[in-house]
Amino acid sequence: MTKTDQTAQAAAAWTPAEHEQAESPGRGRFTARLHRSVQRVWAGCHAHPFLEELRSGSLPLDVFAYYMKQDYVFLKDYVKMFALGSLKARDLETMGKFADLLQQTLNVEMELHRQYAERFGITRDELEATEPAPVTLAYTKYMLDAGAQGTLGDVVASLLPCMWSYSEIGSEAVRLHPECLDHDLYREWFVMYSSDEFRSLADWCVQLMDQLAEGLPERELARLEERFVTTSRFEYMFWDMAYRKAAWDL
Numbered sequence: 512m513t514k515t516d517q518t519a520q521a522a523a524a525w526t527p528a529e530h531e532q533a534e535s536p537g538r539g540r541f542t543a544r545l546h547r548s549v550q551r552v553w554a555g556c557h558a559h560p561f562l563e564e565l566r567s568g569s570l571p572l573d574v575f576a577y578y579m580k581q582d583y584v585f586l587k588d589y590v591k592m593f594a595l596g597s598l599k600a601r602d603l604e605t606m607g608k609f610a611d612l613l614q615q616t617l618n619v620e621m622e623l624h625r626q627y628a629e630r631f632g633i634t635r636d637e638l639e640a641t642e643p644a645p646v647t648l649a650y651t652k653y654m655l656d657a658g659a660q661g662t663l664g665d666v667v668a669s670l671l672p673c674m675w676s677y678s679e680i681g682s683e684a685v686r687l688h689p690e691c692l693d694h695d696l697y698r699e700w701f702v703m704y705s706s707d708e709f710r711s712l713a714d715w716c717v718q719l720m721d722q723l724a725e726g727l728p729e730r731e732l733a734r735l736e737e738r739f740v741t742t743s744r745f746e747y748m749f750w751d752m753a754y755r756k757a758a759w760d761l
């Protein structure tokens with residue numbers, strides 16, 4: 512069996528848990544539809560060998576370092592989605608929330624990212640000099656284009672898989688594979704993405720998506736769903752790119 516077959520088999524065996532619960536806040540209506548539409552893709556992420564090995568602690572350090580570098584260039588563009596969120600929002604509360612997220616991610620989380628990377632032997636210069644891999648570039652440019660051309664709904668539908676899937680990956684890992692917290696270096700990654708703070712951020716974004724979808728015609732809902740499915744597929748490809756350390760051929 513090839514790695515891809517194994518991943519598909521593991522994905523089929525993986526059973527969704529918390530996020531399927533009807534009482535979860537904001538998981539009603541449109542976001543329930545979104546979640547259903549990416550079930551196979553997200554299950555593929557959970558079951559990807561990158562995450563399996565990260566959870567068991569057997570992921571080679573050089574593979575994680577490659578992921579960290581690509582993630583850093585990803586974040587540089589991703590935070591611009593928060594700027595677009597602030598620009599396209601119509602009420603002060605949402606404008607302020609996106610402005611806070613921009614400030615927090617750009618000035619606090621990215622600094623933490625630099626410090627964490629140093630523990631893997633990646634210097635700040637090396638991080639700054641990282642050239643985006645094809646998948647990183649395609650993902651961020653697709654997302655920024657969808658956000659720039661579209662409404663606040665397009666911004667949120669495009670950036671949501673990043674937050675929601677990471678929150679699900681972090682909390683499911685800690686719940687089902689508590690040994691993921693035993694690793695000296697990878698522990699921090701799981702602590703961050705399984706935190707209550709992170710979950711409330713994802714919940715806020717899910718609720719905002721539901722509010723924005725209310726009353727929209729099916730034609731627009733279908734476009735938002737397509738954004739959400741596409742960036743979810745890019746999330747899967749990002750894991751796969753990092754695992755294979757996939758870069759430009761020439």
Ligand SMILES: Cc1ncc(C[n+]2csc(CCO)c2C)c(N)n1
Pocket residue numbers: 582585586589616620672673674675677746749
């Ligand atoms: C490829 C990729 N996808 C998602 C995340 C997770 N993430 C990045 S920024 C952010 C919101 C602010 O913390 C979240 C959840 C990541 N790091 N890398």
